[in-house]
Amino acid sequence: MDWDPLSVSADLVVLHNPSFLKFNASLDTRIIARHLVVVAHENFLRPGGHEAFDVLGCLGRIDQASVALRKSIAPVSEHNRKIVEEWLANDRLFRHWDVLDENWFNICDFDLKAPTRKPADRRGRLSRPGFEKFPKTEDLDLCFSEVAEKNVILGADTLIYHGIRRPHWTLLKFAEIAPEQFFGMIDFMVYFTAPTWRESFGRVIAEAIAAGKVVICDRATGSSFPGAVLTASPKQVDQLIFEMINNPEKYVKQVKRAQGVLANFSSRRFIDLFSSTLQGAKKP
Amino acid sequence: MKMKIECAGKAEATLDARVLFARQLASHGYEVLIDEADLPDQMTRNQKYEALAFVRDCRDTKFDRVIVLGAENTDGATQTRLRDVKLDASGEIVAIGRFPSTQERISAKSKIAYASGYEPNVIDLKDLFPNAINQSGTVPAAVPDTFNLAPPVSEQKHLCFLEEGFFDEDSAMESLFLTATASRQPFAVVTSGKAKERLRLLRYSEIEAYSYSEVTPEALTNMCCMASFFGKSVPGDRMAVFLVNLVGRGGVILDGTESGQITTAGAPAIRVPAEFRALLPYLNKVVDSQMNLISKKIRENDWLASNSIKKLEDALDIGRPTNKTKKSPTKRRVLFMPTNGVGLGHAQRSALVAGELSSSNEVAFAAFPSCVPMLQNKGFDTLPLVQKSDAHADSFANDLVNFRRLVNHTHRGDVLVFDGVYVFDSIVRATLENELRSVWIRRGLWQVGQSNATALERRKVFSRIIVPTEAFDELNEIDFQTGPLHPVGPIVQTVSMNSKAREELRKALSEELEIEFSRLVVTMLGGGVAADRSAQLQAICQTFERRDDVLNLVVVWPHATLSPSLHGWRNSIPVRTLHALHFCKAADFVISAAGYNSFHEVIYNQIPAIFVPQMAPFMDDQERRARSAVEREIGAATSAEDIWSLLRHVSRFLESGEVDRISARLHELQLPQLGQTAAARIVGEVVHQ
Incomplete structure (x- = not known):
């Protein structure tokens, strides 16, 4: 198969993330398909309804370069679905596109680790180092407070570079240690992002749950994993952790419940989902 | 309305843009700040004088607006600066830029939103001012609504903007000298620092000249009623801001740029031949005889409204400032500023002149610490200035503070009387920026070969130069170069004691x-x-x-x-x-x-x-x-x-x-009459000018 072919013809053509065209004037590959599915890997809109990238431009380039009986957008989570629907509802040019019924979630086939039975106030977060991944410094201070035994931030390149440090923080650059090592240092994953950005799925949350950790995040970010995370504001983090370490049973129960939720994102489920879409595309 | 000015990119490359915009807004009465944490490590002397008015420690300040210029260049360093910005409840970040595509506009908006946690209002200068003079500029050049300003304080000049290359031509100096001396309007050149220095070292040092960065665009505007531009184009945002300020005051612009940049933008300017030599006959034949008509046409031009400060204010959603201009007291103040020199001679002399001024004048002093007790003993209100010190980081650090003190303690039209040899930057800048009428008391008797070139070059900002003469004629020189010279008798105190x-x-x-x-x-x-x-x-x-x-x-x-x-x-x-x-x-x-x-x-x-x-x-x-x-x-x-x-x-x-x-x-011995009364009379004339 050619890389960047001039033309792609198939019953089902899947384009993973339309934002790859955001700096291109056109899509130079001609697509002919029964069913074209564009996966909304990145949220189209940021909180407040602001465009996260030039969605109209990117989808327009795909639309112009493709001939298909059906053109669909596959959301990756419930939160992401709402955004796709909101965006399509506000744009008359893309009324011929539909939204798939099922979410094309991230496959989360992780080995599940048992939770500790003696949780301590050992907190941490793991992410890429971009500004969008971090809340304001005052919120970071609340999430990783002096009362904690340990605060480990992996992916803190930006904080390190710009001198945003605290004596009670352990700042590590992205990939400075392996995720397993990181998860070995913490019992609570406290994950808040910039209020102006949101995860479309939140794979890092699934990773933490699989590693046997309790995850605390904001309500919207946690909506991809209903029942699997504790939702709170940064102000409530200290109290929430205090309650958990004083009630280890509750901690264990929470991790087990969360790991049960991860079954919804297994490769088996995804194969079923994909097969059904493929079958649908083959129907005359 | 408290505003902070940011600019995307490295601090050293963006400082000029930040200060230029800050001053533009401040001159309309807004409170504008630049965070001292965002200053570059290295700053030029001129940058320090200009930035000082706006620089504050902003760590705990909540702003109504944080304005990010050049937002299309938002990078990691810019994002870091915005990370801990604090806004008032109704505050907003405004990103101003020139965005080549929708995606770049969205990228800039997103980056700022991620870093600051606030969603910025984005203004594309291409949309706001499509006919701007500075089509690729970072700083908006908005026309102020200043038609109703009070009459100018100083003599109004014709400022001629010449590129450095102009001075390479063989006949350039002759034609410049001819134009400068034969123009009906007092004539001054604005050019690069290098070219200005060349001009000073040549035989044509009496042509009044300013470098682009020596004087703020607002101060340049205050001193002129006409400007002509020659060379490839209008040099940068700074001069574009000067140009719109002048148009806003009803000044006449002559566009001699090769591209016709000003007239092509639709701005109210007169296209003149790009050949500088043609300027003088053009002035005589066309401009001078039709000044009233030209001014009328300028005021009626639609371009003014489409590039107005009002449009910018609306886009920034900042309303109209409540205190548009610094209020001037009804009575003009005379502020004497003697240099400290070797002893107290300058202060003594100034005190003698001040003592001879009519009691109807409000007289005060700004003086160095060594002179303050003596002046206060004589009953003068004295603003202390800061003494130069080896302990300061810059040799002119004290003058920076003195400059701000002079600016803050004077008002438009006040009279500043300086007694000293070396004219400090603070005096030049305070005179031009606050539109003061300044008088220089400058004794003569230079040593043979002594270099006073810098001091004398600065005489251009004084409306009178009082020369206290020596008692004996052979010690007095006739200096034809120094323009508005007013020799008076020796200014010294006498004591009668029987x-x-x-x-x-x-x-x-x-x-x-x-x-x-x-x-x-x-x-x-x-x-x-x-x-x-x-x-x-x-x-x-x-x-x-x-x-x-x-x-x-x-x-x-x-x-x-x-x-x-x-x-x-x-x-x-x-x-x-x-x-x-x-x-x-x-x-x-x-x-x-x-x-x-x-x-x-x-x-x-x-x-x-x-x-x-x-x-x-x-x-x-x-x-x-x-x-x-x-x-x-x-x-x-x-x-x-x-x-x-x-x-x-x-x-x-x-x-x-x-x-x-x-x-x-x-x-x-027969001695000339003492000069303090005559000197005071000259100062009085300036006060009542």
């Missing part, structure tokens, strides 16, 4: 010091700033120590350093005083340096003297002054190095009747 008062003072000294004497000598050889006179003083004290009839008062200014070796003599007593002249008047004779003040005070108060000139590269020619006294036989003089000669003179003054002979000649 023989009874003289005897009482001598008696009081004798009682106070418990020294019997029949001869009183006052020695004042300076405070040791210009030269060390310890050896001479030692020799003098030693000579007097052998006699029983002498009291020698070694007089210095109150702040001067006294050598420990001056203490312990039986009949030589060191005295720190502001009233040296009273002791001199009571003395039989004085041993004195030959500075302007001490020399003329001695002569005008008819006190026999032995002059010991002080010579330093930065001082006036004291040797010539001392020589003129010797030639008239009204004093003796000796070089500082010739101690034996000095002691011979002392001996003659004590023994041979020399003092009486000199005293008699001093009483017969």
Whole structure:
């Protein structure tokens, strides 16, 4: 198969993330398909309804370069679905596109680790180092407070570079240690992002749950994993952790419940989902 | 409405844009700040003077608006600066840029939102001002609504903007000189710093010239009613802001750029030939005869509204400022600023002129610490200035503070009277930025070969230059170069003391010091700033120590350093005083340096003297002054190095009747009238101009 072919013809053509065209004037590959599915890997809109990238431009380039009986957008989570629907509802040019019924979630086939039975106030977060991944410094201070035994931030390149440090923080650059090592240092994953950005799925949350950790995040970010995370504001983090370490049973129960939720994102489920879409595309 | 100005990109590359925009908004009455944490490590002298008004520690400040210029260049460093920005409840970040595509606009918006946590309002300058003069500029050049400004304070000039390359042409200087001297309007050149320096070093130094960064665009606007631009284009955002300011004031713009940049944008300007040589005939034939019509056309031009500050204010959603202009008091103030120099001479002279001003004037001083007590003793309100110090990071750090003090303590139209040799940046900038009418009291008698080029170049900001002349004609020069020169008689204080008062003072000294004497000598050889006179003083004290009839008062200014070796003599007593002249008047004779003040005070108060000139590269020619006294036989003089000669003179003054002979000649001497009244009259004229 050619890389960047001039033309792609198939019953089902899947384009993973339309934002790859955001700096291109056109899509130079001609697509002919029964069913074209564009996966909304990145949220189209940021909180407040602001465009996260030039969605109209990117989808327009795909639309112009493709001939298909059906053109669909596959959301990756419930939160992401709402955004796709909101965006399509506000744009008359893309009324011929539909939204798939099922979410094309991230496959989360992780080995599940048992939770500790003696949780301590050992907190941490793991992410890429971009500004969008971090809340304001005052919120970071609340999430990783002096009362904690340990605060480990992996992916803190930006904080390190710009001198945003605290004596009670352990700042590590992205990939400075392996995720397993990181998860070995913490019992609570406290994950808040910039209020102006949101995860479309939140794979890092699934990773933490699989590693046997309790995850605390904001309500919207946690909506991809209903029942699997504790939702709170940064102000409530200290109290929430205090309650958990004083009630280890509750901690264990929470991790087990969360790991049960991860079954919804297994490769088996995804194969079923994909097969059904493929079958649908083959129907005359 | 409190605003912070940011600009995407590296701090050193964006400072000019930030300051330019801050000043533009501040001149409309908004409170605008630049965070000191965002200053580059290296700043030029001009940048420091211009940025200072806006720089604050903004760590705990909540803003109504944080404006990010050049938002299309938002990078990691910019995002870091925005990370902990604090906004008021209704505050907003505004990202101003030129975005080549929708995606780039969204990218800039997102990056700022991620870093700050606030969703910015994005303004694309291409949409806001599609016909801007600076089509690729970072700073919005908005036309102020200043048609109704009060009449200009200073004489209105024609400013001609010339690119550096202009001066490479063979005939450039001749045509420039011709245009500058033959124009109906006073003419000045605005060009690069390099080109300005070339102009100064050439024979054409009398052409008034400013560099782009020497004066703010607002100050340039204040001084002119017409501007012409030659070369490829209007040079940068800074000059574009000047241009819109001038258009906003109804000034005339002549577009001689090769591309016709100004007229092509639709701005109200007159297209003139791009050849500079054609300017003068064009001015004479076309512009001068139709000024009223041209002004009318400018005011009616639609371009003004489509590029107005109102549009920018609406886009920023900042309403109209409540205090559009700094309120001027109804009464004009006269602020004297004497330099500190070697002693208190400049301050003394200024005080004499100030004392002669009509009581209807509000008079105050801005003075260095050494002069403050003396001026306050004379009853003048005195704003203290900061003394230069080796401990400062910059040699001009004190002048930066003094500049802000002068700006904050003066109002448009006030009169600033500077007495000194070197015109500080603070004086030039305060004069131009606050539209002051400035007067320079500048004594002459430069030493041969002494370089005063920088000082003299700055005469351009003064509306009058008062030259206190020397008492003797051969010491006065006629300087045709210095324009608005106003020579006046020597400005010195005189003390009248009758023989009874003289005897009482001598008696009081004798009682106070418990020294019997029949001869009183006052020695004042300076405070040791210009030269060390310890050896001479030692020799003098030693000579007097052998006699029983002498009291020698070694007089210095109150702040001067006294050598420990001056203490312990039986009949030589060191005295720190502001009233040296009273002791001199009571003395039989004085041993004195030959500075302007001490020399003329001695002569005008008819006190026999032995002059010991002080010579330093930065001082006036004291040797010539001392020589003129010797030639008239009204004093003796000796070089500082010739101690034996000095002691011979002392001996003659004590023994041979020399003092009486000199005293008699001093009483017969015809001297020019003192100049303080004339100087005060000139200052008064400027006040009521």
